[in-house]
Every structure is written in structure tokens, then in C-alpha cells.
Amino acid sequence: MAVTVSLVALFGLVLFFLLRSNTLGYGAAFVAVMFGFYLASTGASEPVNELTAAIVDALAKI
Numbered sequence: 253m254a255v256t257v258s259l260v261a262l263f264g265l266v267l268f269f270l271l272r273s274n275t276l277g278y279g280a281a282f283v284a285v286m287f288g289f290y291l292a293s294t295g296a297s298e299p300v301n302e303l304t305a306a307i308v309d310a311l312a313k314i
Contacts, residue, residue, distance in 0.1 A: 259304065 267284070270276035276284075291297060 267276070267281055271278065271281055291300070
């Protein structure tokens, strides 16, 4: 749970800075947020969570 909250905060911060630097438009940001929202409610959410946990574990062992 703590990793998920941290990743949400990290991605939110990256999205904020991309919007401020005009690298990413508001429409693309909306699409990215909605894609993430709908992806979380599908069967793909479990493999994505497992992949993220494996990457975090691998980085912690480096």
C-alpha cells in the first residue's frame, strides 16, 4: 500500500510538472488519468501491480 501511494504521488507530481512546462496538454493529461482509472478496474490491474512490486523489489536490492 505504501508503495502504491508513493507511486501515485510521484506520477501526480510528474504530471503536474509536464502540464506546467506545456510539454503535455490538458487533453492528453485527462486521457492519461482516465486510462489509469479504467485500467485499475480491469483484470490487468493485478499484473500491473505485481510488475510494479517486482521492479520496486529489484531496485531495493541494487
